[in-house]
Amino acid sequence: MKFSVKNPKKTLHLVSLGCTKNLVDSEVMLGKLKDYTITDDAANADVIIVNTCGFIDSAKQESLNTIFNLHDERKKESVLVMAGCLSERYQGELQKELPEIDVFTGVGDYDKIDLLVHQKRSAFSNEVFLASDENERVITGSSYHAYVKLSEGCNQTCSFCAIPSFKGKLHSRTLESLVKEVKSLVSKGYIDFSFVSQDSSSFLRDFDIKNGLELLIEEVEKIDGIKTARILYLYPSTTTLSLIDKIADSKTFVNYFDMPLQHITASMLKIMKRGKGVEKLNELMNHMRSKPNSFVRTTFIAGHPGETVEDHETLCKYIEEFKFDRANVFSYSTEEGTAAAESKDLIEQEIIDERAEIIGEIIALTTQESLENEVGKTFEVYVDGESEEHEYLLSARKTLWAPDIDGEIYINDNELGENEQIKFGQIYTVKVTELAGDKLLATVIR
Structure with a gap:
């Protein structure tokens, strides 16, 4: 960007x-x-x-x-x-x-x-920088949406990830600091928020508080002026059924569940050091899916050392059956200093890429299915501005979706009447009329 x-x-x-x-x-x-x-x-x-x-x-x-x-x-x-x-x-x-x-x-x-x-001086502090409410940020890319960082670093020990080696252990911001920053952003006109960190569901665990995100949800709900909020990057072993309920019951937080799973077989979860068994993972995922109007996003790694043909096939079947709304797949890449880099079970690059491609094709189908399910529905969107496709099409995003990653809706008709100009950065109700390629077309109805 x-x-x-x-x-x-x-x-x-x-x-x-x-x-x-x-x-x-x-x-x-x-x-x-x-x-x-x-x-x-x-x-x-x-x-x-x-x-x-x-x-x-x-x-x-x-x-x-x-x-x-x-x-x-x-x-x-x-x-x-x-x-x-x-x-x-x-x-x-x-x-x-x-x-x-x-x-x-x-x-x-x-x-x-x-x-x-x-x-003109270089510097590397030993501490990781943790944003606070005192840091005046210049918000980019949107007049109404802002990202808010919950913490830095990570206490997980995933086999494939080097982030803790240079970002260090989990350092959460205080709840007070976050609330102050969000209030300040609301006073500047921001109404939609995405809360982010390496491992958002561990927020405040370094202060011995297990339900940090639930406390955050309660505090954010008290702030006047916020229309919508979502949390990105939940981690399996620190996400609870109670947190999922808290998000679903919230009037401010949308039912957006973003949990990078990486894999689904017992052997691979163990090798990857993901800290949750298959049964518990399925329980979490099914609980997310059971919530009304839920949107579930995830990430997978293809070809991690030790992944067998059976592991790969089981993962493919799981993705086909669960039908994620959005997902990403990465070809495994060896990172120095990680447990996986020491493995003697490395897989040939050609096979890794082939597996990633197969998973990518399945994801493309489930994404398309998720989009097809929107046709004929009525829901709220944020209108961002003119689309890059054509000056007569407006670009919008479902209020449930995260910016930039979950797609774009084209508005090609308006039932508000000739005199009512659609304002950018505002919420409108639209009816989806069709799916053209991977873009939903919609009419503004109010």
Whole structure:
């Protein structure tokens, strides 16, 4: 995601790669550098920042390619900054190998970025930066929706994931800090919120509070002005039936259940160190699905070391039968410092990619089915603006869905009458008339 505007002051070009948690950190940096004018013109920007992702090989490659491309086109006296996860994870090697970077910083100094840029100085704090209500963020990409980060780091020990090795243990924000930030964002006109972290369902467990998310839901519900909210990235072993009930009973939080499962067979869950048996997982998933108007999203890894043909086939069957509304599949990629990297049961890349492709095809069918089920239905949407497809089509999103990942609805008709202009960033009720490819077409009815 890139951000933009212009004026004769010093200019800043920032590229935020990877997840929405990274995006929040990028917004904190934009807040610290608010004296700069944001520009899309990287070639002439005075400061260029790339907030990198270091999660898997493809993300690392994208981060490095972005850095090299920006370096090639930048003006001589500009300052090029490499921030974020990749920078943190490989700080020693990168500082030796990338003389083109002027400032290196990791995941601990987002709130000091103005000083580092000014002094052209690199820094890596030992602590991970944890956003607070005192960090003035520049919210990007929406006039009505904001992401709010619950915590940093993670206490899970998944076999395939290196995040705890450079983000550290779980550090939750206080409930007070979160409430203060949300109230401040509501006062600026934000009405839709997505709460995010590496492991959202562990929120406050580092304070010995087991039901942190339930407490958050209660507090957020008391804030006037919020129309909708959702929680992203629930973790199987810290999600309870009681939390699912709390979300479903909430008038503010929509029935959005986003739990990356990674696999479903007993042997693979054990190898992956996922901390929940098949029976318990099925109980959680079925409980989510049983809620009215529920939307269930997940993620799978194909070809993890030790995955047998039977494991793969069982997973395929499970995805076909459960019919997730949305899902993603990743080809397993070996990450240094993880338990899986030590495994002697590595699978050939060709087989990994073949399995990922098969799962991807099943997901495409279940997603299509989920979209087909919307035809003829009436529900509320946020209208975002004109679509990129055509100036006469408006782009909207079901209030239940998360921004950017769950799809786009095209509004091609309006029953409000000629004089009533549809306002962007507002909620409207629509009726879905058809599915064209992977896009729902809808008419605004009120």
